[in-house]
Amino acid sequence: xxxAQLFQIVNVxxxxxxxxxxxxxxxxxxRTVARSIWPWVLLAAxxxxxxxxxxxxxxxxxxxxxxxxxxxxxxxxxxxxxxGWTHYLCFDLFVARWIMNDAPDAGYWLTPxxxxxxxxxxxxxxxYLTVRGPLGFDR
Numbered sequence: 828x829x830x831a832q833l834f835q836i837v838n839v840x841x842x843x844x845x846x847x848x849x850x851x852x853x854x855x856x857x858r859t860v861a862r863s864i865w866p867w868v869l870l871a872a873x874x875x876x877x878x879x880x881x882x883x884x885x886x887x888x889x890x891x892x893x894x895x896x897x898x899x900x901x902x903x904x905x906x907x908x909x910x911g912w913t914h915y916l917c918f919d920l921f922v923a924r925w926i927m928n929d930a931p932d933a934g935y936w937l938t939p940x941x942x943x944x945x946x947x948x949x950x951x952x953x954x955y956l957t958v959r960g961p962l963g964f965d966r
Contacts, residue, residue, distance in 0.1 A: 837909070
């Protein structure tokens with residue numbers, strides 16, 4: 828399969844989880860998904876496959892990570908870019924999972940934080956860590 832086709836598939840895989848968590852953060856289904864690990868196993872396995880293909884086809888090695896220019900060259904590879912995007916998808920969703928499990932009773936207070944985590948990863952995490960104590964989510 829072409830990396831562009833795989834991007835279309837991988838890009839939508841986490842969306843039902845994000846939508847569920849933002850629309851019904853306190854629901855039984857949301858809580859069940861937040862306790863499961865299969866979405867991250869799936870995304871991590873896809874990442875592993877994509878990065879392995881990038882290394883095999885494009886000869887990418889550990890030296891590429893040693894400078895900004897090297898990392899920029901990684902994104903000249905369609906497979907490495909797909910792997911990088913999958914990395915973002917997996918880890919941003921994992922941060923959201925941690926937030927969901929850390930504040931199981933926060934309800935709709937989490938919706939804007941989850942949205943920020945979806946769109947801007949660390950910004951959502953920073954917002955959550957900032958309001959966690961004052962709103963009593965830190966148990």
